[in-house]
Amino acid sequence: MGALNPLVALGVVLALVSGTFVALQPPTNALMGRAVNSPVNAAFVSFAVGTVALLTLALALGVRPSLPAVRALPVYAWFGGLYGAFFVFAGVFAAPRLGMALYIALLIAGQLGMSLLLDHVGALGLDRQPISVTRVLGVVVILGGVLLIRR
Numbered sequence: 260m261g262a263l264n265p266l267v268a269l270g271v272v273l274a275l276v277s278g279t280f281v282a283l284q285p286p287t288n289a290l291m292g293r294a295v296n297s298p299v300n301a302a303f304v305s306f307a308v309g310t311v312a313l314l315t316l317a318l319a320l321g322v323r324p325s326l327p328a329v330r331a332l333p334v335y336a337w338f339g340g341l342y343g344a345f346f347v348f349a350g351v352f353a354a355p356r357l358g359m360a361l362y363i364a365l366l367i368a369g370q371l372g373m374s375l376l377l378d379h380v381g382a383l384g385l386d387r388q389p390i391s392v393t394r395v396l397g398v399v400v401i402l403g404g405v406l407l408i409r410r
Contacts, residue, residue, distance in 0.1 A: 282363055285350030298351035305347050364405040371398045 284305075292301035317323070354362045375394055381387030 281366070282359065284347070285354035285362060286359060288347055288351045289355045292351040298348050301351045302344055302347040306344065360408050361405070364401070364408045368398065368401050368405055371401055 288301045288305050291304055292298045295301055295304060350362070357365070375390050375398060377383065377385055378388040379390045
């Protein structure tokens with residue numbers, strides 16, 4: 260077995276750490292939501308803090324977007340921020356009501372379902388990976404886990 264590509268290894272570490280943040284973000288933002296008395300305000304504060312952090316990182320790294328490349332993007336490329344805003348708002352609202360285990364299980368089920376569809380059609384620049392019985396079965400197992408967590 261050969262050595263793992265360093266960029267792949269970094270990707271694995273970033274994905275794992277990101278997964279822990281997915282679990283930490285809703286209850287953290289729910290605390291903010293209670294303090295500011297609104298899931299919308301909590302999401303706004305979360306994005307403001309994230310914006311300052313990203314601006315600081317961009318300045319520290321000396322990176323800037325290419326304006327011609329940004330202008331050439333299709334309209335739907337701008338929706339990422341909307342997805343993120345909805346994700347944060349939904350977490351602030353749903354996590355305290357459902358509990359973290361059920362919320363994250365449903366979150367993962369939704370991610371896997373959409374991932375299967377995006378892979379199948381090769382959407383948004385992804386390499387096409389057709390839906391298979393085993394891939395669908397994997398999502399069904401996750402959904403079964405959601406039902407078990409809910410009981």
